[in-house]
Amino acid sequence: MPAGPVLNGETIPSFEQFVARDVFVKSPSGRFRQPRVPYRIGGVRPRPFTAVAEAAAVDWQPRPGGADASWDLPLAGVRVLDCTAWWAGPAASHVLACLGADVIKVESAGRPDLMRFTSTKRPGDGPWWEWGPLFHGVNVGKRGVTLDLTRPEGVDVFERLLGTADAVLENYTPRVMDQFGLGWERVHELNPRTVMVRMPAFGLDGPWRDRTGFAQTMECIGGMAWVTGFPDGPPVLVRGACDPLAGVHAAFATMLALAERDRSGQGMLVEAAMVEAAVNIAAGQVIEHDMAGTLRTRSGNRSDAAVPQGVYQCAGDDRWMALSVTTDEQWEALVDVLGNPTWAGGLGDIDARLAAQDRIDGELSTWAATREPDDVADLLSAAGIPAEVVLPAKDILEN
Incomplete structure (x- = not known):
C-alpha cells in the first residue's frame, strides 16, 4: 500500500531514504541545504552546485531566422518504448512525443494502464476504458502495442522493438522489469545505444527502494501537504502535482542522456526518482528553516508576498x-x-x-x-x- 509520513521543513532532510541517497547537499554559499539534481545519468553522481558568479557562461549560438519548410521537431527520428502507466511516466513520454519522438506505448490486455479506468463512462458502457480524459491527455500523439511481458512471446516482440529504440521509459517499482528479464543489463546487451529511463517512486537503492508510491505519497514526504490547508486544520493533499513535475524532470534527463549518447555512441541508465523531483519543487521550507529557523506551516490562501x-x-x-x-x-x-x-x-x-x-x-x-x-x-x-x-x-x- 502506498503510504508515507507527512514531513516538514525541519524533518524532510532527515527522512531515511533521503539520507541514504544523499539527496540534500550544501548550497554553494554553505548557508543552507538544498536537494541535489533529481536524476542520475549513467550512474554518475551529479556535480556540486556552483555559485552563479563562478559558473561559466554558456555560448548560445543563434539559430538562423526565416521560414524553413524542411524544419523538423527536435526529437524527430527518435523512437521511444513507453512502458509507463498512470500519470508521471506517461507525462514524461508525452513531452518527448510533443517534441517529435515516435513513442510506442506498451500495455498488456491483462494489466492495462490503470489511468484508463478514470473514465467518464461506466463499466459495461461500450469500450468505456477508452474514455479516460487524463489518460488521453498524456498519451495523445503516441502509438500503442499490446504485449504480455510475462510470456516469452511478448518478451520476444518487445526485444525486437528494443533493437530499433533510442530510449525505453518505465515507472514500475524497481523489481518489475527485472522480473520480466528486461532490466538494464539485458536492455544494454540487446541494444548498446539505447537509453533506459527508470522512474521509481523512491529510487533504485535505499531502504524505500521497493515501496510503491503515488503523487499523494510524494506530497506528504516532500512537504507539500504540510503547508497546504488552513491554520486550524490538518495537512491537505495537493492531489497530483507531483506526477507532471516528475514527468518533466524525467523527460529533461532523457534528452540529456540522448545527447550524451550521440556524443559517446553508448546508451546509459537514467534514474529519475519521483520523490526527488517533488522535494526539489517544495524545498523552500527546508531552506527557510535552515536560514531563519522558521517552520513554515499552513496559511490557507494567504501569502507573505500578497495581502490581501x-x-x-x-x-x-x-x-x-x-x-x-x-x-x-x-x-x-x-x-x-x-x-x-x-x-x-x-x-x-x-x-x-x-x-x-x-x-x-x-x-x-x-x-x-x-x-x-x-x-x-x-x-x-x-x-x-x-x-x-x-x-x-x-x-x-x-x-
Whole structure:
C-alpha cells in the first residue's frame, strides 16, 4: 500500500531514504541545504552546485531566422518504448512525443494502464476504458502495442522493438522489469545505444527502494501537504502535482542522456526518482528553516508576498471571487474601489497589511457578500487589481 509520513521543513532532510541517497547537499554559499539534481545519468553522481558568479557562461549560438519548410521537431527520428502507466511516466513520454519522438506505448490486455479506468463512462458502457480524459491527455500523439511481458512471446516482440529504440521509459517499482528479464543489463546487451529511463517512486537503492508510491505519497514526504490547508486544520493533499513535475524532470534527463549518447555512441541508465523531483519543487521550507529557523506551516490562501489574497463569497449560491494584491499600488487601487473606508487607513505597506490580515479579510468578505462575483471581478480588474471569478468545473467550457 502506498503510504508515507507527512514531513516538514525541519524533518524532510532527515527522512531515511533521503539520507541514504544523499539527496540534500550544501548550497554553494554553505548557508543552507538544498536537494541535489533529481536524476542520475549513467550512474554518475551529479556535480556540486556552483555559485552563479563562478559558473561559466554558456555560448548560445543563434539559430538562423526565416521560414524553413524542411524544419523538423527536435526529437524527430527518435523512437521511444513507453512502458509507463498512470500519470508521471506517461507525462514524461508525452513531452518527448510533443517534441517529435515516435513513442510506442506498451500495455498488456491483462494489466492495462490503470489511468484508463478514470473514465467518464461506466463499466459495461461500450469500450468505456477508452474514455479516460487524463489518460488521453498524456498519451495523445503516441502509438500503442499490446504485449504480455510475462510470456516469452511478448518478451520476444518487445526485444525486437528494443533493437530499433533510442530510449525505453518505465515507472514500475524497481523489481518489475527485472522480473520480466528486461532490466538494464539485458536492455544494454540487446541494444548498446539505447537509453533506459527508470522512474521509481523512491529510487533504485535505499531502504524505500521497493515501496510503491503515488503523487499523494510524494506530497506528504516532500512537504507539500504540510503547508497546504488552513491554520486550524490538518495537512491537505495537493492531489497530483507531483506526477507532471516528475514527468518533466524525467523527460529533461532523457534528452540529456540522448545527447550524451550521440556524443559517446553508448546508451546509459537514467534514474529519475519521483520523490526527488517533488522535494526539489517544495524545498523552500527546508531552506527557510535552515536560514531563519522558521517552520513554515499552513496559511490557507494567504501569502507573505500578497495581502490581501484569498477567495471571498459573493451573492448567490456558493459563488466566489478570488483576488491577490501584490503591490502597494494595487492596494491603493483597491482602497479607491472600496470608497476609501476608514478601516483601510494606515495599511499602505505590506508589513502593516500582514499584521491586519484578519481585519482586511473580514471587511472584504462583508463588502463582497452582497455583490455578484462577475461584477466584482470586472470592477477590480478594471482598476488593475488581479481578480477573477472562481469557476466550478462544470462552467469552464462556457466561460
